[in-house]
Amino acid sequence: MCGIFAYLNYNVKTERRHILEVLFNGLRRLEYRGYDSSGISIDSDLSSDPDVKSRQPLVFRQEGKIESLVRSVYQEANTIDLNLEESFSVHAAIAHTRWATHGVPSPRNSHPQSSGAGNEFLVVHNGIITNYEVLKETLVRHGFTFESDTDTEVIPKLAKFVFDKTNDEQGGQAVTFSQVVLEVMRHLEGAYALIFKSSHYPNELVACKRGSPLLLGIKESTQDVNNGTPFHDDKFLTSKGHPKELFFSSDTHALVEHTKKVLVIEDDEVVHLKDGGVSILKFDHHKAEKHGRLPRPASVQRALSVLEMEVEQIKKGNYEHFMQKEIHEQPESLTTTMRGRLIRGGSCKAKSVLLGGLKDRLKTIRRSRRIVFIGCGTSYNAALAARPFMEELSGVPVTMELASDLLDREGPICREDTAVFVSQSGETADTLHALEYAQNNGALCVGITNTVSSAIARKTECGVHINAGCEIGVASTKAYTSQIVVMAMMALAIGDDTISSQARREAVVDGLFDLPNKVREVLKLDDEMKDLAKLLMDEQSLLVFGRGYNYATALEGALKVKEVSLMHSEGILAGEMKHGPLALVDETLPIIVIATHDACFSKQQSVIQQLHARKGRLIVMCSKGKASLVCPNGTCRVIEVPQVEDCLQPVINIVPLQLLAYHLTVLRGYNVDQPRNLAKSVTTQ
Numbered sequence: 159m160c161g162i163f164a165y166l167n168y169n170v171k172t173e174r175r176h177i178l179e180v181l182f183n184g185l186r187r188l189e190y191r192g193y194d195s196s197g198i199s200i201d202s203d204l205s206s207d208p209d210v211k212s213r214q215p216l217v218f219r220q221e222g223k224i225e226s227l228v229r230s231v232y233q234e235a236n237t238i239d240l241n242l243e244e245s246f247s248v249h250a251a252i253a254h255t256r257w258a259t260h261g262v263p264s265p266r267n268s269h270p271q272s273s274g275a276g277n278e279f280l281v282v283h284n285g286i287i288t289n290y291e292v293l294k295e296t297l298v299r300h301g302f303t304f305e306s307d308t309d310t311e312v313i314p315k316l317a318k319f320v321f322d323k324t325n326d327e328q329g330g331q332a333v334t335f336s337q338v339v340l341e342v343m344r345h346l347e348g349a350y351a352l353i354f355k356s357s358h359y360p361n362e363l364v365a366c367k368r369g370s371p372l373l374l375g376i377k378e379s380t381q382d383v384n385n386g387t388p389f390h391d392d393k394f395l396t397s398k399g400h401p402k403e404l405f406f407s408s409d410t411h412a413l414v415e416h417t418k419k420v421l422v423i424e425d426d427e428v429v430h431l432k433d434g435g436v437s438i439l440k441f442d443h444h445k446a447e448k449h450g451r452l453p454r455p456a457s458v459q460r461a462l463s464v465l466e467m468e469v470e471q472i473k474k475g476n477y478e479h480f481m482q483k484e485i486h487e488q489p490e491s492l493t494t495t496m497r498g499r500l501i502r503g504g505s506c507k508a509k510s511v512l513l514g515g516l517k518d519r520l521k522t523i524r525r526s527r528r529i530v531f532i533g534c535g536t537s538y539n540a541a542l543a544a545r546p547f548m549e550e551l552s553g554v555p556v557t558m559e560l561a562s563d564l565l566d567r568e569g570p571i572c573r574e575d576t577a578v579f580v581s582q583s584g585e586t587a588d589t590l591h592a593l594e595y596a597q598n599n600g601a602l603c604v605g606i607t608n609t610v611s612s613a614i615a616r617k618t619e620c621g622v623h624i625n626a627g628c629e630i631g632v633a634s635t636k637a638y639t640s641q642i643v644v645m646a647m648m649a650l651a652i653g654d655d656t657i658s659s660q661a662r663r664e665a666v667v668d669g670l671f672d673l674p675n676k677v678r679e680v681l682k683l684d685d686e687m688k689d690l691a692k693l694l695m696d697e698q699s700l701l702v703f704g705r706g707y708n709y710a711t712a713l714e715g716a717l718k719v720k721e722v723s724l725m726h727s728e729g730i731l732a733g734e735m736k737h738g739p740l741a742l743v744d745e746t747l748p749i750i751v752i753a754t755h756d757a758c759f760s761k762q763q764s765v766i767q768q769l770h771a772r773k774g775r776l777i778v779m780c781s782k783g784k785a786s787l788v789c790p791n792g793t794c795r796v797i798e799v800p801q802v803e804d805c806l807q808p809v810i811n812i813v814p815l816q817l818l819a820y821h822l823t824v825l826r827g828y829n830v831d832q833p834r835n836l837a838k839s840v841t842t843q
């Protein structure tokens with residue numbers, strides 16, 4: 159997935175240097191979405207040639223992190239003597255940070271992609287155009303030459319093709335920018351969020367989307383005549399003529415420092431910024447070009463929403479890295495996840511849970527034939543950790559599906575099923591497609607996400623927002639523990655009607671209330687994990703054994719080590735050890751065994767003995783004060799963690815492994831927040 163951003167200042171005098179800084183800052187906030195190359199487009203100086211009325215768009219593109227783009231832009235500006243102090247009362251600029259899908263990271267494959275010489279049309283794109291080869295062939299036949307290996311380059315060239323063709327056929331009668339974009343959309347297949355800039359439409363921008371996320375942010379200008387008191391009327395904010403600053407962004411992270419007034423752009427909507435006005439048009443698949451005349455689209459009225467997040471959330475605060483911050487934020491993020499949802503109960507009321515987004519569907523879920531958990535990566539592991547408790551309290555069979563595998567197999571989903579989609583970003587393409595697949599098969603679809611305005615949150619029938627706050631580190635940490643807690647609360651709500659489990663449910667509710675404190679306690683192992691990382695930093699490989707509730711902990715712990723420290727690591731179901739993995743055991747390969755107290759403890763004790771028998775190099779995670787039970791002769795390293803309710807233990811047990819992965823990455827000198835080749839959520843299949 160990539161990050162796309164745009165900035166248009168309307169009747170707000172702004173220096174070119176400030177415009178550049180707004181673009182660079184927007185890209186820095188979106189860099190976690192993709193960070194192998196980037197680019198921007200701004201307007202040039204007015205040409206000395208009196209016939210050239212409009213300013214030519216300038217394009218700057220660079221391989222590598224945003225900072226290398228920043229350096230190259232200021233160098234080039236110097237070379238071409240670009241006046242950075244020149245100020246513009248109106249100016250439209252676009253920007254992009256890339257996660258390569260088509261074409262290696264390089265300046266020519268970076269965005270904005272262009273229609274050709276003169277940059278008549280420029281586009282930044284997040285997503286994949288699946289029919290780009292067919293379109294490319296057609297455009298080559300019409301004389302276009304392609305410079306990049308990207309799928310995106312067909313879009314600005316198609317816009318020029320439509321523009322030239324329509325102008326000819328309409329005898330030069332002006333076609334609007336949004337009409338050109340609507341016609342381009344008619345030819346595009348795949349997932350996309352796009353922002354167009356054009357020398358034919360100076361000071362205008364047009365954005366559109368299908369499948370990939372896109373938002374518009376509106377900042378009213380204090381320069382406005384209304385004596386500086388902000389106008390609260392959305393109609394005013396979107397109407398023409400009033401000084402304002404407008405921002406397009408792939409997500410809220412690049413908007414919140416400018417404004418909280420946002421518009422979540424829906425699929426097939428086209429947003430046209432012109433003369434300070436915002437018009438929203440709906441692309442109608444059925445309306446096509448007739449007799450060379452482009453269709454007049456229906457305009458849409460929509461209210462702005464107000465972001466519920468603070469700028470602090472997208473800053474590191476006193477931490478070195480976002481991952482480190484997000485690991486240490488877990489006591490607070492878990493508290494917000496449970497806020498207003500846990501009922502302490504009293505003399506006449508039992509302890510229970512209230513999930514507003516689910517309460518009207520609990521009866522249906524209880525009658526389900528199956529509950530199917532569907533997700534990718536860490537979100538899948540969170541669902542796996544919650545499965546045993548969901549089975550126990552709901553009494554409904556619970557199956558697990560990796561989204562991509564379910565789609566590959568076209569696995570059975572039917573109308574009696576409840577399909578639960580777990581996704582931090584709410585935008586992961588495989589999970590989204592699995593949602594469409596389940597909806598087409600009539601299942602009740604429930605969403606568990608961390609992003610309010612995300613596609614999965616909007617497209618599911620009901621759901622729970624995990625409220626973990628922004629997660630910027632690409633390796634998911636606080637979202638994982640909040641996802642487990644939300645699914646535990648979901649199990650409590652579904653199982654709320656069975657007397658037999660009341661004592662169990664009350665014990666778990668108590669455990670939930672006390673969980674943030676227990677996490678604060680386990681975070682005290684930070685230095686110990688750093689020491690362990692020093693011991694393991696030169697290792698090639700690491701195994702993690704877990705079972706029952708902690709099979710998921712083994713998978714997630716290994717995933718964290720893989721994702722960020724780039725060390726091979728494998729999470730293994732301890733019960734499978736003798737059926738293969740045991741062959742790997744010797745006195746050199748480090749092995750973490752999760753053996754905290756629960757119903758599987760005695761089995762884990764025998765696993766430890768068998769590994770000892772083969773001189774295994776063990777690191778055992780056990781409940782506080784139980785070291786002697788897992789390592790009687792003191793020969794192995796022990797990580798003692800607080801004991802909590804068994805179904806909540808995965809929330810505690812993952813924290814030392816998150817810290818280990820973090821310290822291993824720092825010690826091995828790798829990038830913690832933007833690991834090689836990964837992205838925060840993959841919005842393309």
Ligand code: BG6
Pocket residue numbers: 534535536537580581582583584585586589632633634836837838839840
């Ligand atoms: C990957 C992220 O791209 O997607 C992982 O790097 C994440 O951290 C996985 O777990 C699934 O993302 P999401 O947003 O659907 O939970």
